[in-house]
Ligand code: NA
């Protein structure tokens with residue numbers, strides 16, 4: 001990239017996962033594009049791997065100005081992002097691109113209060129979760145009692161299927177798998193390659209359920225202090241960046257699947273329509289419970305679910 | 314002065330004892346979880362509770378550690394100073410550190426309140442966890458108090474004859 | 477004022493208040509980190525950083541391993557079990573010069589194999605080993621130096637959080653990194669043991685020689701130590717077979733240490749009470765230093781000094797080996813002033829591609845920089861491990877502890893040179909996977 005102008009406006013962009021992961025890849029892409037499109041009026045310093053802010057402290061850190069921009073994973077803070085977290089209910093989001101667009105539309109329509117102190121620069125999701133395991137899981141009976149790593153909403157889904165969700169950070173999972181403390185995990189598939197889980201998990205059951213919603217947020221007064229043309233560049237990139245990230249994620253999934261098959265002979269198990277229906281039936285109560293809870297909190301819960309279903313059609 | 318000392322001693326005793334009980338609880342919970350996992354299913358939220366409990370153990374020991382000179386410092390040079398210089402340095406140190414930990418305590422309280430108002434709950438157990446953050450704030454406050462006592466102790470030397 | 481200048485001033489200010497004012501190490505790093513961060517961004521941002529890092533560090537599951545293992549060590553200490561273990565060790569190796577110090581380094585290596593943390597290893601091993609070495613009239617420089625350096629094996633020998641983080645940031649197999657770390661860790665342990673042997677040959681008074689004992693006496697001596705050995709086996713095997721994580725191992729170890737001591741009627745109520753209070757005090761001291769290092773690391777990160785230095789090295793017109801030596805020097809200096817994990821997280825994304833560009837093996841690079849960074853954990857001014865040992869070795873002046881550590885530095889240098897000359901030291905075991 002071209003060197004930043006000497007009088008460029010410096011912005012600090014914090015991210016929590018390690019540099020090679022997709023939230024950081026989209027961060028670097030956004031940095032390059034914004035610097036280019038503003039003719040280097042801004043220079044963006046990126047801080048991957050939680051070097052400036054950790055996942056849970058991201059939102060308040062950006063509000064306090066500890067970083068100007070940050071990527072948050074809303075699933076890590078249940079109770080706080082009720083509306084946008086509805087996208088992580090088992091509603092059948094097929095891929096990251098569709099999920100990202102649905103999330104962004106949902107945000108634009110409801111403008112949730114949780115975001116009122118920041119400016120949203122992009123919204124995206126990861127790809128749907130699948131079961132990666134050391135033993136084959138072909139039926140609901142196979143997953144019963146299996147110790148699988150999952151966090152947040154994913155843990156609730158595993159429980160509904162009868163598995164034992166074990167909560168632990170992704171890095172700890174690597175060791176836990178090698179020692180057999182957990183027998184697998186429930187997450188989107190790019191981790192098979194990124195974390196080399198394919199070395200331990202020789203089976204993947206395609207459940208295609210549950211995504212994690214992410215958002216790129218910016219400190220409001222910092223955003224307001226930017227020249228109008230810079231603001232415009234960032235706002236114009238909102239949808240484009242969300243779409244780009246979703247598409248990039250889907251591409252990574254394809255690569256991870258191909259790599260797992262090729263280098264580690266991983267078997268990918270598809271559930272029959274009949275079996276899939278059994279799995280899905282177990283999850284219906286989760287959405288019902290969410291509707292009940294959100295309604296109590298005075299949110300138009302039914303309408304939110306209806307909207308998400310419409311967005312992903 | 315003596316009153317402050319007594320309060321300090323009492324508070325630290327209560328906090329350290331609580332910390333000790335929490336530590337034993339952590340050991341028992343972890344062992345119970347290992348057994349439960351072998352015979353049936355793991356105890357939900359063990360990972361989460363251990364983190365919160367660990368925070369309480371550390372925070373509640375802050376003041377006691379200060380009280381028993383457990384926070385290590387590099388006193389190679391300081392030990393060589395003349396007495397009056399040593400006293401001045403000690404007043405400065407304890408004053409600055411006391412202020413620092415009152416600030417830390419206050420802002421940890423702010424953090425807890427932010428999470429309370431945002432309605433944030435824990436990932437696995439789905440319960441509020443800001444009270445644990447308040448416990449950490451309390452620990453920092455008590456450390457500030459211990460440092461303030463040390464500060465006053467050096468600042469207001471006891472008159473000869475005082476016991 | 478440029479950010480780099482603020483960063484450099486921050487480092488000097490830290491050294492100043494550490495040495496001239498004698499402010500506790502953890503407090504000083506937190507204070508300077510906070511002031512520096514507020515100066516670079518804003519006071520509000522500084523306040524937020526302070527509160528967030530304090531809470532995040534205190535509540536980190538990975539750090540709960542510290543109080544648990546320290547408690548296990550304290551119980552062993554108060555019940556006299558470890559004294560017996562050392563009596564046994566002395567019966568076996570006491571006739572060798574410096575035998576107890578060698579045994580301590582090997583015990584550190586064994587402990588490191590269970591525990592992922594330098595600081596926890598240092599704290600536990602100081603509790604267990606130091607009083608015994610004092611008893612046998614070992615030179616304090618030798619005893620504290622061997623504990624501090626032996627404890628660095630904690631991040632090299634798996635399981636190791638540092639190796640896991642390296643694996644994640646470089647997209648390498650963590651299993652391979654673990655096996656690479658095992659090879660390198662064994663080499664370093666042997667070199668440290670060899671150092672004890674050489675030191676005691678030069679200064680015979682440092683590691684007094686005991687009497688030669690009969691084989692029968694050797695066997696009999698095990699009688700008093702067997703409980704602790706069984707406990708150690710339970711913990712190790714439990715970890716090996718995946719029955720539990722390091723934190724769980726600490727809890728299981730603590731639980732059984734108490735049970736053993738109670739059954740043998742060696743633990744009074746007062747001992748138990750003291751064990752708990754000492755555990756709280758020591759682990760609090762350790763975690764405060766870690767928190768301070770995290771806060772200071774946030775400040776250095778925002779000045780971008782680590783990023784800038786990394787960017788600069790890449791532009792140098794030198795040979796492959798010279799650039800690698802420069803990178804290692806940067807890691808040693810960086811490790812000397814900041815927490816290993818923070819340093820690695822910041823610099824790996826920049827140095828790893830350089831190493832790949834130069835044609836080095838990724839696993840080799842990951843393991844080698846771990847050893848290099850770990851060296852920083854014992855060197856002044858911010859040698860976290862050394863401070864932990866010193867904080868617990870009440871009567872030994874700090875400069876003596878650092879001097880003791882200095883005697884072991886050649887072992888690290890030789891280890892790094894051997895790894896550069898014979899990469900197979902690191903790469904043999906991963907190759908078997
Ligand atoms: Na280790």
Ligand code: NA
Pocket residue numbers: 811812813814851852853854855856857858859860
């Ligand atoms: Na150091």
